[in-house]
Structure formats: C-alpha cells, structure tokens
Amino acid sequence: MLNALLSFYPETELSQEHGLVVFPSNAQLALRAHGMADTTLRRHLAALVDCGLIIRRDSPNGKRYACRGRGGDIHEAFGFSLAPLLARAEEFEQAAERVQAENRALRLARQRITLHRRDIHKLIEAARQEDISGPWDALWTRFRAIVTEIPRRAVLADLEPIAARLAALREEIDKLLESHVNAGNTGGSESQNGRQQSNSESESLNEYKFILGNELNEKPVLVQRSGNPSRACPSAYPLELVLRAFPEFADYATAGIKNWRDLMATAVQVRGYLGISPSAYDDASRVLGPENAAIAIACIAQRAQHIQSAGAYLRSLTQKARAGAFSMEPMIMAALKANGTAPRMTR
Structure with a gap:
C-alpha cells in the first residue's frame, strides 16, 4: 500500500519543495495496489497512519483533492501527507542497515554450520575407511544429534550455539587425527626426530x-x-x-x-x-x-x-x-x- 501511495508522488525524491501530499481516490489506489478490495485498502491505510508513516490531511468535505492556480501549480492539497517518511528517513536507513546486518550474520551462521557439517561428515567417514582408531561411532552419534536440532526456520540466536557445538566437535576430530599423524613422531636422537617430523608432514599431506x-x-x-x-x-x-x-x-x-x-x-x-x-x-x-x-x-x-x-x-x-x-x-x-x-x- 505504501508503494501504491508513493507511485502518486510526481517526483523521484521526497522534498518539501514539491509538496508532500498525495491525493488519489480509493479507486485509483485500488488499481495501483493490484485490485485490492476496498475494505482491505481502508484497513491498510489505517495501519500506515497508526504506524506514523503517513498523516491524513483531510479537506473540509473529507475528500482528497488539490487546489491549483491558473498556471496549474498546486497551492494546497488534501489527502495523505508523506512528511513522516522524509522526517524519519535517517531512522529508516538505520533500521535497514540493522536488518541487513542481521541477515548477513544469519547467512554467515548458516554457512558455518554447512561447512562444519560437511567437513565432520567427510572426516569421520575417512577415518573409518582408513581404520584410524578412535571413538568414531560416538562422535557420529553426537554429530547427528546436533544436526537434528537445527530448525528449518531459525533466527541467529538459534544457530549460534549449534555452530559453536559443531566447531567444538570439529576441533575434537582434528585433534584425534593430528594425534594419529603424530603417533610415530617419537625417537631418541634430535636428528631422528627431525626426520620423523619431515615424514609426518608428508604423511599428513598424503592422508588428506x-x-x-x-x-x-x-x-x-x-x-x-x-x-x-x-x-x-x-x-x-x-x-x-x-x-x-x-x-x-x-x-x-x-x-x-x-x-x-x-x-x-x-x-x-x-x-x-x-x-x-x-x-x-x-x-x-x-x-x-x-x-x-x-x-x-x-x-x-x-x-x-x-x-x-x-x-x-x-x-x-x-x-x-x-x-x-x-x-x-x-x-x-x-x-x-x-x-x-x-x-x-x-x-
């Protein structure tokens, strides 16, 4: 409905210089609002007024119209004033930035969860295939329990603890795999340790x-x-x-x-x-x-x-x-x- 009202404003930017009152009839508004029913249209207009987004500027007879001079310039108009939109522009910009930031944080949280899910699944599966010793069945059970808690429609507060739990599980799996890679890095002499460390780096790369x-x-x-x-x-x-x-x-x-x-x-x-x-x-x-x-x-x-x-x-x-x-x-x-x-x- 607000878009329909704005479509009657003659300029592309709101300005006091060009006036801030639009005066379409309900029939014209209904057409711009894709054939909205009259009762629905009135309800939406009342909601916009209650939210402080528009102000009614009624004429003496309650109709919407404009008084024009001989040159066609509007001297006075009666209808809906869009002045609150101009006055609260900074507030709306800040609200839009907050919404964008929240959506970005939500998207990043979902991406973190997706990456952790993929990596944990691959690492546990790889560890099983390579017969690496470790509590892989228990880790898999924990992993599936966390995944089943992910709601279909979640807010950031729901996803952040899930992402943290998956990150902790991923870190635990990484430590198990690193301990397996470094298991052979024990020896007597310093030179032997150096050779084993070099071999372990190559082994770690080959393992991945x-x-x-x-x-x-x-x-x-x-x-x-x-x-x-x-x-x-x-x-x-x-x-x-x-x-x-x-x-x-x-x-x-x-x-x-x-x-x-x-x-x-x-x-x-x-x-x-x-x-x-x-x-x-x-x-x-x-x-x-x-x-x-x-x-x-x-x-x-x-x-x-x-x-x-x-x-x-x-x-x-x-x-x-x-x-x-x-x-x-x-x-x-x-x-x-x-x-x-x-x-x-x-x-």
Missing part, C-alpha cells in the same frame, strides 16, 4: 589427498623466490584486483574492506568459519606472506562448495609454495575469468 580429490592435481607454476626463503613471494597484486576476483569475500567483513589490514582481519575471521586450524593459517602466513595467505583464504571461501577440506587445501598450497612451485597469479586470474572480468596483469 584422498579427501581433496582433484583439487590437489593443479599444475604447479614455478615462481622466483624472494631473498627471504620463508616467503614464496610478497604480495604484488592491487587490493582492488583481489576484491574483483573474490567479490563475495567482502560480505564477511563487518565494516567493508578498505585496505590490506581489513582483508587480513577478515581472513582470520573466515578461517574459523572454514574450519582451518590456526596452525595451518600461521604456516601459510609465514610461507606465503600474510597478504597472500589472506588472498588464499578469500579464494577458498569463494570455492568452498568445490573444496572438501579447506584446511588440507591450504596446507597443500603452503607445501607447494615452500617448494617454490606455487604462484597466486593463476589463482587470481582464474577467479577473474570465472567472474567475466579478467584484465591483463601488470606486475
């Missing part, structure tokens, strides 16, 4: 390969190593280009992404949503550099539906970068091409 499938079969791209051997390459990509490649990543930021610090702060937040352990992200930051690690998180978040284990995928990229066989450029260019906005890269 069957989870990732073809995601690890990308053709490596050799890059020139910088002077610091612990970093594969410093960030050399404009932030604007990165945001164009991964536009959905900005939705995770609480106040937008205006600089590299915002991007890295958002990456730390999204890392938890994706189920990537702090150690995996810290390792990627040391090898790739904090900026490139944030770009990698943005890529993983955008391709989350195609990556079965975000943590293992990031570790794989880190291993390739440590060996000098990984570059961010193909990843960014592929994302730009997928978005239909692939420019020529200038380095």
Whole structure:
C-alpha cells in the first residue's frame, strides 16, 4: 500500500519543495495496489497512519483533492501527507542497515554450520575407511544429534550455539587425527626426530589427498623466490584486483574492506568459519606472506562448495609454495575469468 501511495508522488525524491501530499481516490489506489478490495485498502491505510508513516490531511468535505492556480501549480492539497517518511528517513536507513546486518550474520551462521557439517561428515567417514582408531561411532552419534536440532526456520540466536557445538566437535576430530599423524613422531636422537617430523608432514599431506580429490592435481607454476626463503613471494597484486576476483569475500567483513589490514582481519575471521586450524593459517602466513595467505583464504571461501577440506587445501598450497612451485597469479586470474572480468596483469 505504501508503494501504491508513493507511485502518486510526481517526483523521484521526497522534498518539501514539491509538496508532500498525495491525493488519489480509493479507486485509483485500488488499481495501483493490484485490485485490492476496498475494505482491505481502508484497513491498510489505517495501519500506515497508526504506524506514523503517513498523516491524513483531510479537506473540509473529507475528500482528497488539490487546489491549483491558473498556471496549474498546486497551492494546497488534501489527502495523505508523506512528511513522516522524509522526517524519519535517517531512522529508516538505520533500521535497514540493522536488518541487513542481521541477515548477513544469519547467512554467515548458516554457512558455518554447512561447512562444519560437511567437513565432520567427510572426516569421520575417512577415518573409518582408513581404520584410524578412535571413538568414531560416538562422535557420529553426537554429530547427528546436533544436526537434528537445527530448525528449518531459525533466527541467529538459534544457530549460534549449534555452530559453536559443531566447531567444538570439529576441533575434537582434528585433534584425534593430528594425534594419529603424530603417533610415530617419537625417537631418541634430535636428528631422528627431525626426520620423523619431515615424514609426518608428508604423511599428513598424503592422508588428506584422498579427501581433496582433484583439487590437489593443479599444475604447479614455478615462481622466483624472494631473498627471504620463508616467503614464496610478497604480495604484488592491487587490493582492488583481489576484491574483483573474490567479490563475495567482502560480505564477511563487518565494516567493508578498505585496505590490506581489513582483508587480513577478515581472513582470520573466515578461517574459523572454514574450519582451518590456526596452525595451518600461521604456516601459510609465514610461507606465503600474510597478504597472500589472506588472498588464499578469500579464494577458498569463494570455492568452498568445490573444496572438501579447506584446511588440507591450504596446507597443500603452503607445501607447494615452500617448494617454490606455487604462484597466486593463476589463482587470481582464474577467479577473474570465472567472474567475466579478467584484465591483463601488470606486475
């Protein structure tokens, strides 16, 4: 009904200069409201008045009309005043921002739950197939009990505790798998421990390969190593280009992404949503550099539906970068091409 009333305003923006009173008849309003019944129309108009969105400006005889001069200008009009909309514009903008923030938080909570559900299911299934010792049946029972509590139509207050419980369960499973990987890392000498640690890293990567499938079969791209051997390459990509490649990543930021610090702060937040352990992200930051690690998180978040284990995928990229066989450029260019906005890269 409010849209129908606004359609009778002659300008595109409300302004005191052009007057704020519209004066359609009920018949005209009914047509603009897609044939609304007269009783329903009156009820909706009364509701708008009660909410303080419009004000009745009645004429002496109760009809709606405008008094015009010889030039056709309106001197006085009787009908419905839209002045409250103009006076409360800031209030409505703030309310709209709150609704958008709540919807964004709800969407992120649902996404966190979806990612945790997928990863927990895959990890327990993989552990069973590999005959890894652990209370997998009990963990599966707990997992299904949490999942059955997810309501079909939920508010943020319903989803946050469920997401937290799934995150705790995921962390427990990760610890069991890490303890299994590190079970053989015991020995007498320091050199033996070093060799076993190296072997365990390779074993850990191999253990996750069957989870990732073809995601690890990308053709490596050799890059020139910088002077610091612990970093594969410093960030050399404009932030604007990165945001164009991964536009959905900005939705995770609480106040937008205006600089590299915002991007890295958002990456730390999204890392938890994706189920990537702090150690995996810290390792990627040391090898790739904090900026490139944030770009990698943005890529993983955008391709989350195609990556079965975000943590293992990031570790794989880190291993390739440590060996000098990984570059961010193909990843960014592929994302730009997928978005239909692939420019020529200038380095």
